Amino acid sequence: MSHAEPQPAPPARVTRPRLRAVLWGLLVVDVLIVAGRLWLPWVSATDLAIHNWVLTVRTPLGGQLVTDFTNLGRTLPMLVIGLVATTALFLVYRRAAVWTVMLIVPVCSVGTTESLKAIFRLTRPDVSGAVAPFEDSFSFPSGHTLNSTAIIGALAYLTCWLARRAWVRIVAVVAASAWIVAMGLSRVYLGHHWPSDVALGWSLGLTWLVAIILTHQGWLSRRAIGAADDPVHAVST
Numbered sequence: 152m153s154h155a156e157p158q159p160a161p162p163a164r165v166t167r168p169r170l171r172a173v174l175w176g177l178l179v180v181d182v183l184i185v186a187g188r189l190w191l192p193w194v195s196a197t198d199l200a201i202h203n204w205v206l207t208v209r210t211p212l213g214g215q216l217v218t219d220f221t222n223l224g225r226t227l228p229m230l231v232i233g234l235v236a237t238t239a240l241f242l243v244y245r246r247a248a249v250w251t252v253m254l255i256v257p258v259c260s261v262g263t264t265e266s267l268k269a270i271f272r273l274t275r276p277d278v279s280g281a282v283a284p285f286e287d288s289f290s291f292p293s294g295h296t297l298n299s300t301a302i303i304g305a306l307a308y309l310t311c312w313l314a315r316r317a318w319v320r321i322v323a324v325v326a327a328s329a330w331i332v333a334m335g336l337s338r339v340y341l342g343h344h345w346p347s348d349v350a351l352g353w354s355l356g357l358t359w360l361v362a363i364i365l366t367h368q369g370w371l372s373r374r375a376i377g378a379a380d381d382p383v384h385a386v387s388t
Contacts, residue, residue, distance in 0.1 A: 167369065171365065181351065181358055202280065217282075240309055256301050275290040293349045295337075307328075335353055
């Protein structure tokens with residue numbers, strides 16, 4: 152008897168119509184954040200107030216520790232983390248789809264980050280209030296935040312899709328959420344980004360994550376329908 156391929160956990164009870172509704176909601180949030188940053192003076196005033204408050208509570212030790220963490224959110228470290236985690240998922244569960252998802256996610260997130268930075272060309276907070284090493288790219292949106300949200304979020308999704316043990320899924324979601332929130336906050340703490348940069352990074356990262364989950368779930372549904380129509384092929388695969 153051949154060894155059976157590990158099967159994914161039962162799908163979460165989140166229907167595709169609900170995912171579509173969430174996606175549309177996130178797109179609205181994306182537009183509102185952009186509009187607020189570009190045209191509403193109180194958004195920039197709030198950014199400045201939060202930035203100035205952070206300067207009063209930041210410590211040298213805190214700056215160093217947070218810098219060590221935030222450096223993991225750079226493009227190359229995030230790609231390495233994604234590659235290592237994807238390899239681990241593949242070796243454990245032997246599902247080729249993890250490679251497809253994790254190849255698409257960084258292309259979408261990094262491409263969105265670089266494109267919007269070039270379009271909006273908004274400046275970062277002054278380096279006098281930032282912790283070295285300083286950033287020289289444009290500010291809006293936060294690339295660390297967007298890429299971490301999309302990539303780490305996708306890894307959590309794949310873990311929830313594949314893992315059968317509830318505690319594994321819970322740990323994946325909690326760890327991913329903590330990473331994503333901490334990465335965004337670190338950018339404001341270090342004075343490298345305005346809060347609205349981070350807000351758009353979170354929102355766009357979640358937008359891409361939900362879009363990819365929706366696409367993947369649709370592919371799984373079509374595959375299940377095809378298997379039901381062709382039971383001989385389904386047994387052979």
